[in-house]
């Protein structure tokens with residue numbers, strides 16, 4: 552079971568590609584495409600709400616394991632440039648750069664584009680990603696892309712198997728009421744192994760619940776490993792009490808503010824004490840105010856690109872998180888909105 556997100560330049564053929572990889576399913580601010588043949592299961596996410604909504608991009612990436620960054624022959628645009636910074640700040644390990652609409656270019660031009668992009672991404676998570684010219688019109692590269700996704704999926708699976716024994720956490724991206732069943736949620740097992748009859752809490756509100764049943768790609772299962780995309784029927788809770796961003800877990804931190812050891816992107820604009828930022832963790836987000844910035848125990852007025860600080864943030868909306876969750880900070884007023892990543896102190 553591999554979960555990928557397709558992102559990149561505007562009009563680069565992202566939606567056309569997603570449609571070639573699976574059958575269109577659920578649509579919110581992200582659109583899911585499903586493909587299942589025997590043991591080969593692929594979920595493709597098109598972050599359709601982005602670039603208007605940063606949340607759509609972060610949600611899609613946090614629901615998947617592999618990113619396909621689409622760059623057309625015209626090259627980078629402000630959107631794909633922002634995607635690269637987002638991938639870097641999320642510490643996104645697995646991805647492929649698709650040189651899309653290859654039927655409208657020439658091999659030497661595509662080689663040049665690849666070299667240029669490789670130069671720009673030195674020192675980022677994209678540094679060693681593979682490049683592949685593809686076209687959904689001429690089908691060039693489509694089989695190679697599927698093979699690449701499959702082999703990357705195997706690598707991801709090996710990593711995920713090492714997390715099966717961890718405490719179980721499920722990230723919820725949808726919740727609804729089904730007549731005769733009750734509360735049904737869709738999400739991803741972020742770590743651990745989920746079992747039917749497990750008793751857990753819905754964070755951040757800490758409402759208790761029981762896992763009534765688990766489905767993976769419409770098939771009933773008794774348990775689901777790390778990385779599985781699941782549909783769950785829940786007992787003891789109503790659909791109005793669970794929302795996108797909720798985490799099913801036994802133990803999370805809950806707070807309206809957080810202190811992060813935070814590193815700014817080299818390409819970010821500075822931020823200052825008093826600024827309002829948007830904080831993302833998992834599928835949750837909250838506006839928070841910068842209360843203080845310190846470096847080597849010294850109070851600073853401003854945080855500068857490329858530097859690391861202790862940043863104290865406060866807001867009013869409760870979020871839940873665990874110790875090793877990676878936070879991402881954005882400034883929604885900026886042209887390039889992604890600023891920094893950080894870990895709670």
Ligand SMILES: Nc1nc2c(ncn2[C@@H]2O[C@H](COP(=O)(O)OP(=O)(O)OP(=O)(O)O)[C@@H](O)[C@H]2O)c(=O)[nH]1
Nearest residue numbers: 560561562563564565566567652654655686687688
């Ligand atoms: N020649 C050619 N045209 C393509 C290819 N893929 C997509 N297109 C065309 O490019 C245009 C944009 O395609 P989309 O799939 O909507 O691109 P997108 O990246 O999803 O666009 P936005 O979501 O609006 O940013 C459409 O007119 C497609 O028909 C391709 O491989 N070759």
Ligand SMILES: [Mg+2]
Nearest residue numbers: 565566567599
């Ligand atoms: Mg599109």
